[in-house]
Amino acid sequence: MNRRAQTLLALLALALLVLPAFASNYVMSVATLILFFAFTGQAWNVMMGFAGQLSLGHSLYVGVGAYTAAGLFFHYGLGPWAGLWLAILLCVLLGAAIGFLAFRFGISGVYFALLTIAFAEFTRIGFDHIDWLGGPGGLFIKVAQRDQIDLLNFRGPPAMYYYAMLALAAGALALCAWLLRSRAGYYWQAIREDEEAAQALGINTFRWKMLAVILSAAMTAVSGVFFAFYYNNLFPEQIFHISRSIEIILGPIIGGIGTLFGPILGAAVLTLLADGITELMSAFGIEIPGVKQVFYGIVLLVVIMFLPNGIWPTLARRLGIARQR
Amino acid sequence: MKRRQFNQALAAAGIAAGLAPFGIVRAQSQKLKVGVLLPRSGVQALIGQSCQKGADLAPAVIRQVLGVDIELMNADTESNADTARTRAERLIQEGAHVLVGAFDSGHTAAIAQVAEQRGIPHIINVAAAPQITEQGYKFVFRNFPTAIDLTRNGLALMGEIFRTTNTVPRSAVFMHVNDTFGQAMAKGVGAMLPHLDFLPFKVLDTIAYDPAAKDLTVEVSKAKATNADFLMLVCRLNDAIILRREMAKQRWNPMGIISPGSPGLYEEQYTKALGPLAEYAICNTVWFNPKSEMTKTVGAAFRQQNPKDMLDFHGTNVGYTFDAIMIAADAFRRARTTDPKALADAIRQTDIPVSRRMSLGGPIRFNPKGQVEGNLSAAIQNLKGRPTVTLPAEYAEAKVVFPSPGYKKT
Numbered sequence: 001m002n003r004r005a006q007t008l009l010a011l012l013a014l015a016l017l018v019l020p021a022f023a024s025n026y027v028m029s030v031a032t033l034i035l036f037f038a039f040t041g042q043a044w045n046v047m048m049g050f051a052g053q054l055s056l057g058h059s060l061y062v063g064v065g066a067y068t069a070a071g072l073f074f075h076y077g078l079g080p081w082a083g084l085w086l087a088i089l090l091c092v093l094l095g096a097a098i099g100f101l102a103f104r105f106g107i108s109g110v111y112f113a114l115l116t117i118a119f120a121e122f123t124r125i126g127f128d129h130i131d132w133l134g135g136p137g138g139l140f141i142k143v144a145q146r147d148q149i150d151l152l153n154f155r156g157p158p159a160m161y162y163y164a165m166l167a168l169a170a171g172a173l174a175l176c177a178w179l180l181r182s183r184a185g186y187y188w189q190a191i192r193e194d195e196e197a198a199q200a201l202g203i204n205t206f207r208w209k210m211l212a213v214i215l216s217a218a219m220t221a222v223s224g225v226f227f228a229f230y231y232n233n234l235f236p237e238q239i240f241h242i243s244r245s246i247e248i249i250l251g252p253i254i255g256g257i258g259t260l261f262g263p264i265l266g267a268a269v270l271t272l273l274a275d276g277i278t279e280l281m282s283a284f285g286i287e288i289p290g291v292k293q294v295f296y297g298i299v300l301l302v303v304i305m306f307l308p309n310g311i312w313p314t315l316a317r318r319l320g321i322a323r324q325r
Numbered sequence: 326m327k328r329r330q331f332n333q334a335l336a337a338a339g340i341a342a343g344l345a346p347f348g349i350v351r352a353q354s355q356k357l358k359v360g361v362l363l364p365r366s367g368v369q370a371l372i373g374q375s376c377q378k379g380a381d382l383a384p385a386v387i388r389q390v391l392g393v394d395i396e397l398m399n400a401d402t403e404s405n406a407d408t409a410r411t412r413a414e415r416l417i418q419e420g421a422h423v424l425v426g427a428f429d430s431g432h433t434a435a436i437a438q439v440a441e442q443r444g445i446p447h448i449i450n451v452a453a454a455p456q457i458t459e460q461g462y463k464f465v466f467r468n469f470p471t472a473i474d475l476t477r478n479g480l481a482l483m484g485e486i487f488r489t490t491n492t493v494p495r496s497a498v499f500m501h502v503n504d505t506f507g508q509a510m511a512k513g514v515g516a517m518l519p520h521l522d523f524l525p526f527k528v529l530d531t532i533a534y535d536p537a538a539k540d541l542t543v544e545v546s547k548a549k550a551t552n553a554d555f556l557m558l559v560c561r562l563n564d565a566i567i568l569r570r571e572m573a574k575q576r577w578n579p580m581g582i583i584s585p586g587s588p589g590l591y592e593e594q595y596t597k598a599l600g601p602l603a604e605y606a607i608c609n610t611v612w613f614n615p616k617s618e619m620t621k622t623v624g625a626a627f628r629q630q631n632p633k634d635m636l637d638f639h640g641t642n643v644g645y646t647f648d649a650i651m652i653a654a655d656a657f658r659r660a661r662t663t664d665p666k667a668l669a670d671a672i673r674q675t676d677i678p679v680s681r682r683m684s685l686g687g688p689i690r691f692n693p694k695g696q697v698e699g700n701l702s703a704a705i706q707n708l709k710g711r712p713t714v715t716l717p718a719e720y721a722e723a724k725v726v727f728p729s730p731g732y733k734k735t
Contacts (some may be wrong), residue, residue, distance in 0.1 A: 140456035289365035
């Protein structure tokens with residue numbers, strides 16, 4: 001990272017740190033959403049961007065993570081810090097099961113993607129039948145007074161959630177930066193580019209792909225726990241739905257798959273674009289349902305057509321920052 | 326407009342839109358600003374837009390009835406809980422005094438949290454998850470039955486149908502969609518039926534099916550083979566059409582089709598697609614009161630605003646959305662202020678008589694949890710191409726027809 005990049009990163013960090021002092025609750029909720037998708041996108045990027053394993057069912061880990069922590073809190077009053085570890089453990093086991101099934105039996109590419117969708121879908125259907133977790137009627141966590149910060153139970157004002165998500169996103173960025181420069185990162189990239197060649201070079205592809213899946217699942221479980229305590233209500237239909245998986249992967253795709261800042265930039269662009277179009281429509285007095293989605297789709301199409309590697313690589317070049325791939 | 330002017334206008338609008346979130350203070354008006362959050366796009370767009378019709382006609386009708394000025398601030402939740410939450414924040418920032426919405430329980434729960442946190446009253450138009458009003462919220466109010474009440478009312482009306490028509494069906498086959506809604510309903514029906522000893526029938530078989538199925542031949546033959554007296558159905562729209570056609574194809578004419586509460590049977594597309602086959606299907610669900618004075622007033626406004634539409638096909642959505650805004654306006658009239666706390670206190674004291682509400686039920690009064698009790702369901706039967714209230718008797722527009730005229734005991 002050159003000096004310009006360091007300066008820009010420091011400025012961004014400073015801006016994000018002081019944002020709650022100036023921003024309204026609306027801006028805070030949008031910023032929290034951006035950071036949530038940035039973090040979850042980063043987790044997905046470990047699997048797809050670094051190791052080349054396409055998952056279209058990451059909502060599985062968000063959902064299992066969320067339900068585990070929320071269920072423990074709801075039934076036993078166990079705070080999210082205890083639930084977090086069980087959520088991570090369960091998601092790691094799930095990720096390991098999917099990874100083992102796929103990699104042990106040579107399932108890859110679109111078939112691996114289908115397997116991830118299948119797991120997310122049958123988990124969704126399964127959760128519809130778990131009465132202990134509310135079934136299809138949803139699980140609601142009691143919402144307590146929000147003026148005081150209660151870190152133990154992860155309860156507090158919007159700024160607390162914002163800073164928690166900021167810390168998670170920053171932590172994920174640091175972790176991914178370290179991973180990319182570690183042996184794992186180089187092995188993953190080798191596997192992503194050409195798995196057979198990597199194998200021929202002596203890389204145990206099964207082991208390293210498993211590591212990517214497990215790590216990605218664990219990180220996504222953390223975002224699930226955050227989701228549960230931020231929204232305080234969970235419905236299998238919403239949290240496990242494939243549309244949530246798509247939401248998770250859109251950020252890294254638009255920002256730049258396999259890059260460090262791609263998921264963050266992608267999440268920011270997509271969320272701001274969505275809200276920006278709504279604001280613009282409102283400013284012009286246009287109130288036609290669905291128009292936003294049309295514009296949104298057109299913009300995404302343009303980005304994919306003209307920036308097939310995502311926005312970040314081109315932007316990084318323009319800013320004079322070294323490429324992060 | 327020249328290109329440069331257009332670009333300048335676009336830039337100005339963009340800047341305005343961009344700066345607006347940073348708390349630019351807007352002029353305070355004397356009107357009550359009602360933020361209406363509905364899923365007007367996405368998978369729930371059809372119902373969201375239907376609810377919006379009720380919101381759109383509310384300002385004029387309420388001005389006429391209560392002499393209160395309200396301004397609507399519409400927001401599309403896009404059938405997404407994340408969007409519902411941020412849009413609620415946005416509306417509050419723009420100066421909404423009250424929030425109304427948002428049809429889906431998940432979206433409603435997200436909005437309720439924001440409302441509670443910001444101390445802005447939130448009046449729920451449609452959302453049935455019981456937990457929403459069990460959270461101890463002080464600013465969340467709901468004039469809509471909970472899922473438990475909906476199922477209970479739906480099953481109770483079945484008993485009333487049999488009593489009114491002097492029929493004693495001994496058996497039913499229960500078919501339901503296997504999506505989240507269908508599973509929840511099936512679970513509710515399964516749990517309640519054994520305790521309702523006034524219902525004379527036994528469920529011979531329960532058949533779940535995919536709401537996206539393109540063919541229901543096997544399911545219908547299985548149901549027909551049970552030789553049940555009537556079909557109890559929890560459906561969506563498309564599957565209901567396919568199922569009814571298949572019943573005709575297989576010449577299965579049970580005493581009738583009765584839904585304990587689901588969409589599909591009373592919808593416009595069902596009637597249009599099936600013509601005479603749509604007749605006599607019964608759905609026990611929340612509805613509007615066809616005999617209320619308010620329905621007549623709203624009906625006239627509806628016809629004026631939507632000359633090509635029939636209120637009958639939007640009645641529930643329009644009725645409950647209109648009533649939610651009416652509750653807000655009524656509270657504003659009594660509180661004489663837009664202060665959110667005073668408005669919430671006034672909403673808590675709401676006592677709107679039956680004549681002033683459009684939806685079916687008793688007077689609108691909130692219990693300490695913010696829930697209106699006593700909202701009713703009606704037995705809606707397709708008669709002469711329109712969904713008609715046949716029960717409860719005091720609201721009936723026609724007599725319930727059961728068994729259907731084509732009934733043949735096999």
